[in-house]
Amino acid sequence: MKNKSPSGFQTRAVHEGRGFGGTTGAVMPPVFMTSTFATGNPDGFDYTRSGNPNFRLLESSAASLEGARFATCFASGVSAITAVVSTLQSGDLVLAEENVYGCTYRLFEKVFAKFGVEVRYSDFTQPSNWEQIKRLRPALVWIESPTNPLLKIVDIAGISWVAATVGVPVVVDNTFASPYLQRPLELGATLSLSSTTKYVNGHSDCLGGIVATNDAVWHNKMVFAQKALGLQPSPFDAWLTTRGQRTLALRMERHCANALALARWLEKRKGVRWVRYPFLPSHPQYKLARRQMKAGSGIVTAELACSAKSALAFCRRLKLFTLAESLGGVESLVCHPATMTHASVPPVVRRKVGIGDRLIRLSVGTEDVADLLRDLDEAFAGLS
Numbered sequence: 001m002k003n004k005s006p007s008g009f010q011t012r013a014v015h016e017g018r019g020f021g022g023t024t025g026a027v028m029p030p031v032f033m034t035s036t037f038a039t040g041n042p043d044g045f046d047y048t049r050s051g052n053p054n055f056r057l058l059e060s061s062a063a064s065l066e067g068a069r070f071a072t073c074f075a076s077g078v079s080a081i082t083a084v085v086s087t088l089q090s091g092d093l094v095l096a097e098e099n100v101y102g103c104t105y106r107l108f109e110k111v112f113a114k115f116g117v118e119v120r121y122s123d124f125t126q127p128s129n130w131e132q133i134k135r136l137r138p139a140l141v142w143i144e145s146p147t148n149p150l151l152k153i154v155d156i157a158g159i160s161w162v163a164a165t166v167g168v169p170v171v172v173d174n175t176f177a178s179p180y181l182q183r184p185l186e187l188g189a190t191l192s193l194s195s196t197t198k199y200v201n202g203h204s205d206c207l208g209g210i211v212a213t214n215d216a217v218w219h220n221k222m223v224f225a226q227k228a229l230g231l232q233p234s235p236f237d238a239w240l241t242t243r244g245q246r247t248l249a250l251r252m253e254r255h256c257a258n259a260l261a262l263a264r265w266l267e268k269r270k271g272v273r274w275v276r277y278p279f280l281p282s283h284p285q286y287k288l289a290r291r292q293m294k295a296g297s298g299i300v301t302a303e304l305a306c307s308a309k310s311a312l313a314f315c316r317r318l319k320l321f322t323l324a325e326s327l328g329g330v331e332s333l334v335c336h337p338a339t340m341t342h343a344s345v346p347p348v349v350r351r352k353v354g355i356g357d358r359l360i361r362l363s364v365g366t367e368d369v370a371d372l373l374r375d376l377d378e379a380f381a382g383l384s
């Protein structure tokens with residue numbers, strides 16, 4: 001696997017992840033739909049649970065884009081999280097950002113808690129809370145930035161620096177930014193984890209996860225988890241993700257430009273209480289976002305000035321934004337967190353963390369921005 005390739009991001013995105021064409025001259029790799037391999041083959045494959053040419057291509061291109069020595073692919077983001085947490089022992093402590101992704105929280109609380117892994121939550125946007133890392137010496141620090149759905153920005157370099165003074169590894173869930181906008185390993189994190197289901201694949205046609213690292217010991221643990229826990233993707237999904245990744249930079253440029261335009265427009269629109277977007281000066285961690293990310297990514301969160309029922313009706317009235325879970329595809333989606341992604345969180349807790357019933361989350365796609373604005377405008381007109 002290559003490291004510190006001299007080429008630029010988009011050149012690497014196009015040229016890495018090709019190969020295994022044999023003597024055919026095929027410009028793109030085939031899909032290796034095989035469960036097993038003849039013993040003694042020169043490429044060293046034995047069984048697809050522990051490796052496949054399509055995994056190897058995806059892993060080398062993902063590592064290149066993350067600026068990492070190694071990457072390991074998994075069947076989903078949740079599989080990648082499972083792989084990392086499975087390295088812990090009973091009695092270990094994880095110190096996690098309090099606004100972690102809902103399924104991460106569920107895995108911690110409903111699955112790994114049964115095996116004796118304890119998780120404590122902290123608001124890592126407050127640097128005064130970072131001293132807990134030194135005091136508690138957890139086995140892992142778990143952060144996410146930007147967070148879902150409130151788009152909090154957590155200082156990856158600052159936390160990684162504090163954790164390094166006590167030798168604690170830091171995991172960053174990089175799903176919302178993608179390696180085009182933010183590379184956690186360059187900021188000092190130990191592991192960069194992504195649900196490639198979202199921006200990296202970008203076409204809403206398969207699930208996947210990646211863990212990238214420069215640490216050979218961690219890499220071996222991830223390879224072990226992939227095969228020992230059966231967390232590998234299908235060769236076809238690995239192929240799709242490798243293909244999606246080729247246009248990551250192009251798509252992210254468009255997602256970011258569209259989302260910024262929408263966020264600015266929404267901020268001025270009557271009927272909107274507030275808008276949250278990392279690259280709006282009104283964002284509480286705007287300066288940090290500008291320092292840590294290349295652009296603001298494609299998610300915009302807003303609170304509407306209407307009843308909860310009207311907020312949901314607004315979402316349904318949109319034509320180009322499909323009311324659906326997930327994010328990061330070329331098509332725009334809208335989500336009403338209170339009744340969808342965060343429905344299982346009790347209303348009091350939702351209100352406490354700021355996820356009100358009038359909150360909407362837009363995953364801004366790559367359509368023409370004028371059409372997206374018109375769609376929003378017409379949905380607002382229907383509100384009154």
Ligand SMILES: *Cc1c(COP(=O)(O)O)cnc(C)c1O
Nearest residue numbers: 076077078101175195197207208
């Ligand atoms: C979607 C998501 C995951 C889980 O990924 P799946 O591919 O759905 O398993 C993890 N973290 C974040 C931030 C996500 O958005």
